[in-house]
Amino acid sequence: MTPVLNHTNCSGCCSSGDRVITLIFMVALILAILLGNSVILAVFLATKHLRTPQGYLKTSLAVADLALGILVVPFSVYGEIKMLSINSSLAEEGYEVLFVGSWHPCYLIGPVFAGCTLVSISTIFLLAIERSIAILKPLHKEVVITRRRTLLFIFLSWAASFFLAMIPIITSHGGIVLEYNRCSRMCNYAPAPSSPANVWHILLLFPAFDFSLLGGTLIINALSLTTIHQYTRRRKLLSGTDHEPLRVSFSDIKAAKTIGVLTIAFTASFTPIAVFVVGNVLGYQWCTFSFFAFWMLASNSCWNVIVYSVCDQRFREGARQIFMSLRCLCCRSSLS
Template identity: 60%
Template sequence: MLEEPEQTNCVVCCCTLTNKILMLVFMILLIVAILFGNSVTLAVTVGTKHFRTTPQGYLKASLAVADLAVGIFVVPFSVYAEVSIMIPNYTPERTMNNSLTTTFHPCNFIGPMFAGCTLVSITTIFLLTIERSIAVLKPLHKESVITRKRTSILIVLSWVGSFFLAVFPTLYSNAIFLEYNSCSRMCNYAVKSDGYSTQAWNILLLFPAFDFTILGATVVINILSLSSIRQHSKRRKHLAEADCKTVTAPTFSDIKAAKTIGTLTLAFTASFTPIAVFVVGNVVGNEWCNFSFFAFWILTTNSCWNVIIYSVRDQKFRHRAHQLLVPS
């Protein structure tokens, strides 16, 4: 079912038995962290009226589901694959290349699942940023512009569009297939060595191009929102000194939420950047085996960071999570 492709250069992360065991322990701990953290996020979001009835709560729930899918499908498959490869006298079926077999390879499901969930996370963070920016920049129009129905439609479009992009490369080009990569220890897109390889790599460049376009827009909107918050803070201080009041400023909770989403954006941008660098490096002919392992798994660990950011930045979330985990 799985085989480890030949490598001319042994990589640091997979050469020795000790390193392989440490890698498996890391993967298992990551599964626990992803499942636990995002289960708490869903429990707080669904079980608390403050989060359940708001568009922001819908978006946070969507983000948690995407991260949960990574912990349920993607990382466990890597654990299974590594354990299978480590079993003595194990002779897996050669299914690394879709053109060599008619049997359905698990990577045909796991690869698009990871890519799709990553794209869902990026677009959801973008939608969260839009939602918070409207609350900060146009507080009087927040209720009329940001509705639960519109948010639900955008979430559905986000999921459908993300998974369409995830399967698009293999549907568009026969030169692109999915394999279990011995460097990244994940199911990755690969390109056949033929005359169409250049075109295929250009297709794969659509992923970092799309992701950085969305992330770039998200960062810009966050900067505008945070700049507006700073101006509101100065104005509020000035009005307080003049013993005046204003009704057009965003609420304190909106400001806190905007800062939380800003932190979330920075964390995701930092975790995704190595993947983009790796893909571009592959296009120009670099192998970067060790780097691919760290790039893909840095991105994967981002799936358990959301609950940590919420807990640190959002007092209501932290209080509700504490109630669920430590009932009185």
Template identity: 60%
Template sequence: MNESGPPALLDQSGPAHCTACCCPLANKVILVLFMGLLVVAILFGNLVTLAVVLGTKHFHTPQGYLKASLAVADLAVGVFVVPLSIYAEVHLMVSDSALEWTLYDSKYLRFHPCSLVGPVFAGCTFVSITTIFLLTIERSIAVLKPLHKDSVITRKRTTTLIVLCWVGSFLLAVSPTVFSSEIALEYNSCSRMCNYAPMNTRAFNILLLFPAFDFTLLGATMVINVISMSSIRQHSRRRKQLAGSECPSGGKPTFSDIKAAKTIGTLTVAFTASFTPIAVFVVGNVLGNTWCNFSFFAFWILATNSCWNVIIYSVRDQRFRRCAHKLLMPVQRKDTSNENKTQNGETFI
């Protein structure tokens, strides 16, 4: 504990800190069920993604490595971030009393769970944004410069970029608390999640670095996606014009490259939509707005993004969908194989 004086309790009972979705008992039960289902969806979806990417030789590519990195970042949200919120909310619901660490920020406790979980959530968010940016760069080269793809995008370079992405993202995540004594971490009673807790407006201005960094990368990603999509439309028009005539295919992106670029474009749109409410909330706080109810929805919309990637892959990527089906239906595959053998045997007889 801090020896300079008794710590001040965080206000957990005021009306501004009681979100409409979390105060009545029935709503608390629904909230905990939602969190539990979210954990299951995040773990299941991203473990399937890792199993398909790491277990299928076709996906042992720079693009596959980036998708695996993205899945690991999403897994961390399901392992560290959401379970802590479930634990705090279940304890509050069952015992009708809050855990001690939910009443104090990290400045007043020797060990505060949010000192770990808060930077993990922020760091994984930065990793996701940076990885989507790298995926967009990789796909744009495949679409715009297909002949240079293999020489520019190598496994070694991709691995190095992934390591730098993780290191840089987590350095950025811990920088507010390391370089400013006016920012702590707390379990926020509005968002029901570990958040940064600025002591004054100047400290809030420091946190504007987060949305500034994120929207700079997301903006660049959107621009690159627009350029890639424009190139894809031009290639599509050329194919229609030259249909039925012989035309050399060299220097043009393959169908799989085009499909992958569209998939990454969908990922970018999904992540931008899920991150925008957080950016609006941070800017609103700097301007002096509390927005308690809005903060809950903003943070949990961002958390749900961690289970969307596998859905997008399954819808957009037929080969991924086929590999995931084989992974999840081994019994059905064996039964089908045995049935075919039986039928072949009967036909032979």
């Protein structure tokens, strides 16, 4: 999520040398997010046999990650470049000098980061449900999991996620605002001047919602993987007999394991943010930890292509076909 940060003095962690290193990291992350998720979209949209309900969900996940690489991280790069270019006397005033005017860009960037994070969590939850139905009820899979229902749930996921991202602004009646924070180098929710202390408690809605979904996802994945293990044991015991159990396809088993890896990766990247939000609500201010927490979550946007490449053979084959097609196209262009 994009939780709250106080106006913390980070002058010790914002030297020119640190900003240059941070800027290099941000630019590298943008390239990784854009390249990785562009490959994912190309594979799932261009490969016909991957245009399945599961493929649509993974495409939705890639779009949410791609939005971070297009809007959220580049905005942080802009902030770092501006701080490097202004003189030292202005730099001491903080990042507030970067944005002047009646409308602050963080009122767009902040909800995008929060909303896309929620979309990722809810999409992984939907992927786990889709895989559990395919594993537990393989005969009913085609009837229950349809493309139309999948697209409907994707739409509801995006709408609900961005509505939830706006709740702190809507319900706090001006008590919570969005600002560019010098510690996390991102747009974060922050208390408005003279706002009551209890207005912060609404931000606990984010980790409560996220961990509820992630906890449910872990339980569903555990149930699916347990069923796969039991099925494998029965198949070995009954191999060669006429009473072999109902076959679960190999692709369904691999897909369930891939979703399990995605869930673990996202839970690991989100946990520091949840700890930070709770600590902030309790009054703790962790400047260095805030940068680590926010950017670990942002870095998760380029992990999916690695997980698919390692765990999903069909994805590797689709990526190889696209690469070969591009290679042939380049060769023809060079010959002509």
